[in-house]
Amino acid sequence: MNFKKLLGLMLPIILLVVSITACATPVAVAGDINDDLGRTLTFDTVPEKIVSLAPSNTEILFALGLGDNVVGVSDFCNYPEEVNTRSALEDGADGKIARVGNAFAVNIEAITALEPDLVIAFGYNLPAYVEQLEGLGLTVMVLGPESIDDIMADIELVGTIMDVTKTAEELTAQLRADLATITAKTALVSRPTVFCETGYGGGIWTTGSGSFVSNLIMLAGGTDVGVGVSKNNPNVSLEYLVAADSEMIILADAPRVTASDVKARGGAWDNLAAVQNDKIYDIDADIISRNGPRVVEGIMAMLEIIHPDIYAELQN
DSSP states (O other), rough: OOOHHHHHOOOHHHHHHHHHHHOOOOOOEEEEETTTOOOOOEESOOOEEEESSSSHHHHHHHHHGGGEEEEEOOOOOSSSSSHHHTSSSOOTTOOOOOOOEEEEEEHHEEEEHHHSSSEEETTTTTTTHHHHHHHHTEEEOOOOOOOHHHHHHHHHHHHHHHTOOOHHHHHEEEEEHHHHHHHHHHHTTTOOOOEEEEEEESEEEEBBOOHHHHHHHHHHOOOOGGGBBBTTTTTEEEHHHHHHHHHHEEETTTSSOHHHHHTTOOOGGGGGGHHEEEOOEOOOOOHHOOSSOOOOOOOHHHHHHHHHHHHHHOOO
């Protein structure tokens, strides 16, 4: 049989194989991965139904275009707005997202009823809940990024598991580029001292050395006076604040606490430079405290307060 005749017989088969290959959408399987606790998890298929137990996890999923996979979230998950809209739907409605408790009071029954392929917990979720969910046969991955590099790694990890690697890499590349642009502007600026209040009552609460928020202040061109206390117990005395005498006070406990509230405290508070010079600002705590894809927004929110001229320049 000559070559032309053989090719004529084989051509329909070749075309059929090519057609099938082109139409198929093969799924990349992540295989073994390690979560942020160093636990090894195996993924033989891409998860279809996901429950997120932390706002930062939810924001990662939606930023990667995986909102349709989310069937349950924690009570504190409120971004993007689609989360609120879908969680308000009637039970059983198409696209409904169930609320499954919070970090310290997870509703195990609500989660199991959703029959998720993957539960994404956070580092502060109580280990007992993770163990209980795993004991019920659910796959639980724990994320707990502490740095910006950790956030990037977790975004790409979720991208690998969910077979959206390219989307994840494009997102992290854009975030890194934005960060580089900001830090190029803030690297050599004068750095005003900043006290970030995260709570008032039962003490004065701040960020603490090495904390995520403290790093955002630094990247935005400020000096965090909270670095003098541990992030594990970031409670400071009024004497500490007087000694630090920060040039700015940023209220991450707004809107519960306002600049007027701080001024009304009186006493030694009246001696603080930030109070005397009316340098008290509020900020969206969600943006600066969630270790997720809105990290650049968090830095920009800090930058608008600490160096408004640089913020305005970057907005143009």
